[in-house]
Amino acid sequence: MNHRLPFSLPVSLTVGRALPARLFVPLFVLLPALLLALALPQASANERAAVIASRVTLEPWSDPLEALGTLRADESVTLSATVTETVAELNFRDGEVVEAGQLLIRLEDAEQQAQLRAAEALRDERRSAVTRLSQLQERNMAPRADVEDSQARLRQVQAEIQGLEARLTNYRLRAPFDGVVGFRNISVGSLVTPGTELVTLDKTDVMKLDFRVPEVFLAILEPGLPLTARSAAFPDERFSGEVASIGSRIDPVSRSVTVRAELANPELRLRPGMLMEVVVERRPRDAVVVPESVLIPSGERHFVMVIDEANDNRLERRRVTIGERRTGQAEILEGLAAGELVVSHGLQRTHEGESVRLLGIADDATSIGEILEATREEGNA
Structure with a gap:
């Protein structure tokens, strides 16, 4: 049985003249339309043309x-040593998420700890001396100059303690911010020197x-x-x-x-x-958007077939102004409003002023294939 195509191509041949390049339509463009036209139910002389429509939407656009x-x-940092010493403790694993202030590496600091304890003992001794001299001076049994000298010596040892505590921070490497550590390329007992890269964060x-x-x-x-x-x-x-x-x-x-x-x-x-x-x-911006399949090009102009749902699905051929395009969609600057219904498939059998039979509305939730399958099932029922 021969199938007659429901539309004809607007291409004519003139003997002796070459066809303009714009009249040659690539097969890959025509083939989907041909297959869809054959799949849509064919209308008899008295039947309405069957079409699939799309709803005009208002969407974010750019x-x-x-x-x-x-x-x-x-934030990114490479923690490195500032002193020459051996690694005493490692408190992280490769790729571990750590928190700000968490101790990652401790270098051997026994000598510095001993110096700090000695300075703290000296501070306690001089603090006691200041207390005794202050009590004696209150009873006029010690000169005020001795009290002031003892207070100065106390402040001196307190400054030394602060210096030792500051130097001890060089032996403890802590995370300066929350982050992820890199690979661990050192081991406990490794000797490091100033500038040695220890770990990334x-x-x-x-x-x-x-x-x-x-x-x-x-x-x-x-x-x-x-x-x-x-x-x-x-x-x-x-x-x-x-x-x-x-x-x-x-x-x-x-x-x-x-x-x-x-x-x-x-x-x-x-x-x-x-x-x-x-x-x-x-x-x-928010733009009025339609599928590209609803556009009917005519030279430099574009038209769409609008379905008047309130008037027995009657068709109106309307000129539109298109803006930017993206894959499968076009922005409409003038001619359509969000919510209107336009013919997206079956345009070849439609004419302005006619009423059509709406098979379904294609959108993100309903594909054309599902609409055609549902139509075939209804015809076979």
């Missing part, structure tokens, strides 16, 4: 600006993302612009953030400016050094 960026930790619950954009976009960049980023390590996930700051200089070679964004990383999956694909959402 003009994307794409770039590549590199992640950095919000990164604060990664918030990540800094540095990327470059051409200077022509400098006027539209500002702190607070929303963005999304994607990593090859997590291809199905988008990480949200916003522009934090914009570089103060333009690179004279690449004519680009460095932009720094911040990304939340509560699960600590992102790591410093990762390459990220960045999409900055310029001019964020």
Whole structure:
């Protein structure tokens, strides 16, 4: 049985003349429309044309600006030794999450501890001497000068104790902030010297993302612009953030400016050094959006078939002005309002002023395949 296509292609051949390139329609564009047309129920002369519609929606929209960026930790430090001594204690494991102030490494400090105890004993002795002389001086049994000398010696030993306590901090390395430690490349008993790198610490619950954009976009960049980023390590996930700051200089070679964004990383999956694909959402706004399949191009103009639900599903051919596009969707600047119903599939058999048979409304919850399957089941019932 021969199937006749429910539409004809508006392409004519003129002998002796080459066809304009814009009249050649790629097969991969026509094939989905042909298959869908064959799948839709065919209308007889007196039947209404069967169509699938889409609802005009109001959605968040922006003009994307794409770039590549590199992640950095919000805070990052390499803890190193400031004295020459052996490692006495290690209190962390590779990749462990630590808290600010937590003791990570203790170097051997027995000699310094002994000096501190001696200084504390001397302080106690001189404090007692000050007390005795003060009591004697109150009874006029000791000169005031002796009291003042003893108080000065007490202050001296107290200063020495403070110096010893400050030097002891060089033998104890604590985490300066909450973060994740790196690999442990030293062992207890290892001799370290000033400048020896002992362990890295990164604060990664918030990540800094540095990327470059051409200077022509400098006027539209500002702190607070929303963005999304994607990593090859997590291809199905988008990480949200916003522009934090914009570089103060333009690179004279690449004519680009460095932009720094911040990304939340509560699960600590992102790591410093990762390459990220960045999409900055310029001019964020609420836009009237339709699927691209509802558009009927005619030269430089675009039309849609609007279904008047209050008037027996009668069709109205309406001109629209489109704005930006993204995959499968188009922004409508003029001609449609959110909530209206437009024909998305079956346009080839429709004419303005006719009433149509609505098979279903395609949206995020209902696909075209589900609508066609439900229609076939109803026909077989």
